[in-house]
Amino acid sequence: MGATPAVYGQSSRPPRGDYSRAASDYTCTQDYAAYTEVEHATWRQLYARQSALLPGRASSDFIACLPQLGASERIPHFEDINQRLMAATGWQIVGVPGLIPELDFFRLLSQRRFPVTDWIRTPQELDYIVEPDIFHDLFGHVPLLFHPVLADYMQAYGAGGLKAAELGATELLSRLYWYSIEFGLIREAGGLRAYGAGILSSAGELAYSVSSPEPQRLPLQLARTMRTRYRIDTYQANYFVIDDMQQLLDFASTDFAPLYASLRGQSAIEAGALLPGEQALPLPAVP
């Protein structure tokens, strides 16, 4: 078993889960009997609160896929979700004790296995938790694994991550992940909608991301997005917007090696900054 992983952006605080129970690929089985009634109640409370916030804020694809999770009242059994997920897009979720090293993460995604942290936050952490817990992973990420285009993008991202690691470009690629899969926005007929898991699982950031005038919103473009730093401990200072999920899959089919090479000499852009001549996207008028 490798040492517990340095997690992205975290302080030196040791990660929360018990990594000694994980296999060499960091996966561990979900100990369903170990969940307490308090933990099921926390899940129920988070699920009810977040679901009520989705209409008019979450992507319509996310809202359509959420019922496939089949778990509003109690923490779901991973194998129940896997039966539906495997049939839908060939993905399965696997338990992990928490954040895992990038290479292991990329490898699992390339195998259509999504790592889901198997512990849940305490009632005192209802509004904010630094590390992703089971609610962030299951409620935020798993519904869109039922979406065929997103399902293919996630696997391509994993395969791309393994290549990026060989080219020393994982920081660039992780920014693309951050500003799409974690904090991505999509433009729909009704206005801006969130499809990123970090937004969809956050009570406060969901409304902020699609309606606050504060953050900068820009069209998602590979080079610009890969140059843009991100913060993990506040709402995002900028968001990147796509018009169609297919855009992500089209990105994934391009060869990133020349892009990485061209970005090597370019400086990173601070979150929230605009380059000379750049125009942030206006907030769409609320219909």
Ligand code: HBI
């Ligand atoms: N580990 N379990 C888990 N979940 C993640 O989302 C995750 C990770 N390790 C690394 C990571 N994400 C990011 O650094 C990716 O950009 C690789």
Ligand code: FE
């Ligand atoms: Fe996440």
